[in-house]
Amino acid sequence: MIDKEEVKRIYEIAHLNIKDEDLDKMEEKFNTVLDFSRVILEVDTKDIDMLEIVENHESILREDIVFESIDREDALLNAKDREYGYFRLKKVIE
Template sequence: MNQKEVEKIYNLSNLSLEGKDIDVLTYKFNKVLDFVEDIFDIDTDGVEITEEIFNHKAIFRDDEVEGSIKREEALKNAKDTEFGYFRLDWKL
């Protein structure tokens, strides 16, 4: 991952890079990505699963119909809107 990609991630997340060292952030992102890559390289063939939840009982709440917030309220902190919806920049 390079500095431009870090800047893009922060921009898409509406986070400010002001006062942050982009070199340090790039290094940290790459350390995490390297760690994940190392995990994928581990040979787990023949390794028995050590944890399974057979008796898990999920407790779900009943769905309750409630009023929605007004569109203006939902969009009031949006960085960019268009036609009454959130607008995202998907260009890479």
């Protein structure tokens, strides 16, 4: 279960702000997702063949459209920390 303090920590790691009045709602949303993922992990799949490719998938792919990217300095304009022209992030997974 995720509590309000964990919600605050997640928002801090993501460099996002959250209002105190929104903590209850976000705590509930995070826990809804975690509860659903637990249900998925409980599904018995031992007699199910592994599927890597859907053979009857008929998705029509769009053509790539090439256009100029955003300028690096504009992209980094609001970065809290940057190094060598890139975003610099704190390590969050150990």
